[in-house]
Amino acid sequence: MPLETVDLDSLTEPQRLAATHLDGPMLVLAGPGSGKTRVITSRVAYLVREAGIAPWQVCAITFTNKAAAEMRRRVECFLTERQARAANLSTFHALCAKLLRQHGQRVGLTPNFSIYAMDEQQALAKQAIEQVKLPATSFQPSALLGRISSAKNELVDCHAFAAQASGFVEKNAAKVYVAYEKLLRANQAVDFDDLLVFAVRLLSEHQDIRGQVQDRWAYLLIDEYQDTNIAQFRLAELIAGPRGNLVVVGDPDQSIYRWRGADIRNILDFESHFPNARVVRLEQNFRSTQHILTAADRLIGHNTGRKPKKLFSDLGDGQQVRIVRYLDGSAEAQQVARWLMDLHVTHGVPYAQMAVFYRVNALSRELETAFRNAAIPYQIARGTAFFERKEIRDALAYLRMLVNPDDSLALERIVNLPPRGIGAQSLKAVEAWRIQHGLSLFQAMKQAEHITGLKARAIASLKAFTDQVDRWRHDLDAPPDDSLIGGQSEYRLRAFVERLIRQSGLEKFYKGKEQEPDEERALNLGELVSFTQQFEQELLRTMDEPPTLRARLEALMERVALVSDADGLESESGMVSLMTMHTAKGLEFDAVAVIAAEDGLLPHQRASQELEELEEERRLLFVAMTRARKWLQVSHTQLRMVFGNMQSAIPSRFLREIKGAGVREKRDDTPAEFQGGRGDVESVTGSAFAPGVEVNHPMFGRGRIIQASGGRLTVRFETFGIKTLMRDIAPLSRV
DNA sequence: TGATGGACTCTTTTT
DNA sequence: GAGTCCATCA
Numbered sequence: 210m211p212l213e214t215v216d217l218d219s220l221t222e223p224q225r226l227a228a229t230h231l232d233g234p235m236l237v238l239a240g241p242g243s244g245k246t247r248v249i250t251s252r253v254a255y256l257v258r259e260a261g262i263a264p265w266q267v268c269a270i271t272f273t274n275k276a277a278a279e280m281r282r283r284v285e286c287f288l289t290e291r292q293a294r295a296a297n298l299s300t301f302h303a304l305c306a307k308l309l310r311q312h313g314q315r316v317g318l319t320p321n322f323s324i325y326a327m328d329e330q331q332a333l334a335k336q337a338i339e340q341v342k343l344p345a346t347s348f349q350p351s352a353l354l355g356r357i358s359s360a361k362n363e364l365v366d367c368h369a370f371a372a373q374a375s376g377f378v379e380k381n382a383a384k385v386y387v388a389y390e391k392l393l394r395a396n397q398a399v400d401f402d403d404l405l406v407f408a409v410r411l412l413s414e415h416q417d418i419r420g421q422v423q424d425r426w427a428y429l430l431i432d433e434y435q436d437t438n439i440a441q442f443r444l445a446e447l448i449a450g451p452r453g454n455l456v457v458v459g460d461p462d463q464s465i466y467r468w469r470g471a472d473i474r475n476i477l478d479f480e481s482h483f484p485n486a487r488v489v490r491l492e493q494n495f496r497s498t499q500h501i502l503t504a505a506d507r508l509i510g511h512n513t514g515r516k517p518k519k520l521f522s523d524l525g526d527g528q529q530v531r532i533v534r535y536l537d538g539s540a541e542a543q544q545v546a547r548w549l550m551d552l553h554v555t556h557g558v559p560y561a562q563m564a565v566f567y568r569v570n571a572l573s574r575e576l577e578t579a580f581r582n583a584a585i586p587y588q589i590a591r592g593t594a595f596f597e598r599k600e601i602r603d604a605l606a607y608l609r610m611l612v613n614p615d616d617s618l619a620l621e622r623i624v625n626l627p628p629r630g631i632g633a634q635s636l637k638a639v640e641a642w643r644i645q646h647g648l649s650l651f652q653a654m655k656q657a658e659h660i661t662g663l664k665a666r667a668i669a670s671l672k673a674f675t676d677q678v679d680r681w682r683h684d685l686d687a688p689p690d691d692s693l694i695g696g697q698s699e700y701r702l703r704a705f706v707e708r709l710i711r712q713s714g715l716e717k718f719y720k721g722k723e724q725e726p727d728e729e730r731a732l733n734l735g736e737l738v739s740f741t742q743q744f745e746q747e748l749l750r751t752m753d754e755p756p757t758l759r760a761r762l763e764a765l766m767e768r769v770a771l772v773s774d775a776d777g778l779e780s781e782s783g784m785v786s787l788m789t790m791h792t793a794k795g796l797e798f799d800a801v802a803v804i805a806a807e808d809g810l811l812p813h814q815r816a817s818q819e820l821e822e823l824e825e826e827r828r829l830l831f832v833a834m835t836r837a838r839k840w841l842q843v844s845h846t847q848l849r850m851v852f853g854n855m856q857s858a859i860p861s862r863f864l865r866e867i868k869g870a871g872v873r874e875k876r877d878d879t880p881a882e883f884q885g886g887r888g889d890v891e892s893v894t895g896s897a898f899a900p901g902v903e904v905n906h907p908m909f910g911r912g913r914i915i916q917a918s919g920g921r922l923t924v925r926f927e928t929f930g931i932k933t934l935m936r937d938i939a940p941l942s943r944v
Numbered sequence: 945t946g947a948t949g950g951a952c953t954c955t956t957t958t959t
Numbered sequence: 960g961a962g963t964c965c966a967t968c969a
Binding site for chain 2: 272273274300301302303326327401402404405465466468469568569570571593625628630632633634771772773774789790791792810813814815816825829852
Binding site for chain 1: 960
């Protein structure tokens with residue numbers, strides 16, 4: 210494939226300045242839709258192809274895997290595959306993980322350390338609270354984890370935290386922090402925040418490695434700089450080093466992660482921190498029409514202490530922004546679905562170019578129902594959801610404890626799953642032995658016959674279990690078996706995972722149950738196998754030599770630990786995307802609907818006390834609005850279901866701030882035509898729907914069934930043409 | 945030892 | 960409304 214040329218002439222003056230800047234620090238203030246991604250990719254291409262810089266000297270850091278993948282895809286148009294591979298384009302967390310796999314020993318980590326995500330953190334925090342013997346009722350794991358996380362983001366370790374803790378709550382939090390850290394280390398594990406903390410420690414304490422890194426990544430670029438926290442700032446500083454070839458790109462008006470430790474001062478104070486920094490402003494918007502931009506600008510204008518910025522577009526006024534009031538959430542969901550369908554039908558807007566944003570995940574449910582009933586294809590951005598499922602986490606725990614023998618948390622999770630007669634009592638005895646002899650849990654299990662208080666049956670079970678684990682571990686390091694035919698040896702990891710699911714008894718455990726949800730669990734395990742194969746395929750494609758089975762598994766574990774929600778979105782899917790406003794950052798769509806703009810939800814109850822919080826909520830809506838290219842509507846309702854009961858809702862104060870020229874207000878008080886999902890149509894399912902029968906659909910109107918098979922109905926509608934609907938779900942009635 | 949059912953608490957946003 | 964935790968029973 211011929212490489213594209215780096216076309217600097219098609220860039221605006223400020224864009225070109227940013228793309229061709231070479232030495233020293235630079236701050237690129239990039240408003241929404243200002244061609245930021247284009248600048249970044251042009252820059253990488255320019256550095257390598259025009260300025261003669263080796264691709265491996267380029268390091269560009271983003272926040273999400275999706276953004277990193279997108280960058281890689283675009284860069285691959287300009288560079289050879291080899292060059293693109295050599296450049297470091299990754300997320301902060303992936304970069305840190307890579308550094309620590311290589312040099313982690315220098316800061317006390319084994320190369321095969323586990324990465325604990327929320328669930329494991331929660332479990333560990335609970336153990337820590339138990340150890341510290343706190344009154345369990347007054348200390349919630351999640352609240353304590355929040356404190357610990359903030360501390361880590363500010364590079365405050367548990368000892369420093371304990372030293373400065375004052376008051377009952379703080380002192381106890383400190384105790385938990387200390388215990389939690391100890392548990393992490395005992396499991397040879399790090400949490401998300403630790404990835405940054407340890408990387409910073411590695412680079413600040415070890416001059417030789419810092420030197421290597423600084424020499425290597427001589428050209429550093431950081432995207433979404435407004436969302437960096439102290440640890441990330443420090444890391445950037447350490448990598449950039451005295452040379453200071455640091456280009457940061459961001460927009461203070463899109464800073465929405467304060468609650469996660471992001472410090473907006475990083476971008477606001479960049480110029481005073483790097484006095485020789487050049488500043489470039491990208492203010493022309495290439496995405497949205499003027500009405501959308503004006504409305505968004507009016508909103509954000511209510512924030513104080515901003516860097517002044519004027520957004521302009523030459524795409525024309527476009528459609529007016531709609532502010533719509535609906536009766537309740539289910540009417541809202543239905544009318545939003547109808548609005549999008551209408552855009553699809555009358556303006557030919559592809560569904561893939563549409564999105565619905567909401568403040569909290571819980572709001573997706575009614576939308577799902579509405580989209581399903583209207584037979585509109587949709588996807589929800591919850592990339593992590595799959596990996597949070599019990600059965601998937603079970604399988605992953607097996608894999609994790611194989612890779613990391615010290616990961617007792619994973620081991621505890623699966624030792625008796627499926628039940629093999631190693632119950633809580635037996636585990637207690639093993640645990641006591643483990644502590645007494647200073648062993649890891651697995652080592653202790655292997656000495657089962659010496660452990661007092663274990664019944665013969667438990668000893669036998671433990672022996673069988675540890676033998677099996679040893680066999681699996683042995684397999685991990687066995688040479689590939691070339692006698693296997695049909696590509697078996699190519700997808701070694703896939704084969705291994707498949708076998709493990711079977712041999713562990715997980716498959717039978719979940720399949721054996723006749724209940725419906727467990728049927729689904731077995732299917733999900735199958736999906737994990739497919740995911741593994743996909744991952745392995747990709748891995749083999751990007752490596753010069755096929756990695757060992759163990760290396761493949763380690764790579765898989767890392768990938769799984771670092772998935773994020775936006776990763777699940779497919780852009781070529783033909784589906785409407787539903788997601789939180791946070792996940793929406795960095796994306797764009799032709800048509801956008803923002804729902805539930807109501808007091809308490811937007812701004813959120815828990816973020817409307819302090820001015821700082823309130824302004825962040827305003828920025829959140831600003832981000833959401835500026836995702837839209839041509840159509841934008843923001844809606845609210847009179848009634849909102851909260852906690853299962855209806856409450857009357859107050860329109861968001863932000864709506865008042867948006868109103869003005871180019872914005873049209875509308876009321877739509879029609880009640881939802883169809884309540885709920887499956888339940889209500891049961892009376893008219895089955896043979897009532899046969900070919901030839903005339904039906905009515907709340908959204909598609911009248912039509913005639915032309916085919917019925919496998920629970921699916923193909924219907925020719927008078928106005929909407931031929932559609933295939935699920936018989937038991939679609940809200941059809943006979944005419 | 946394991947499964948089942950009921951009571952109980954939460955819900956912001958995520959790498 | 961829904962997931963989690965705990966207590967009770969087979």
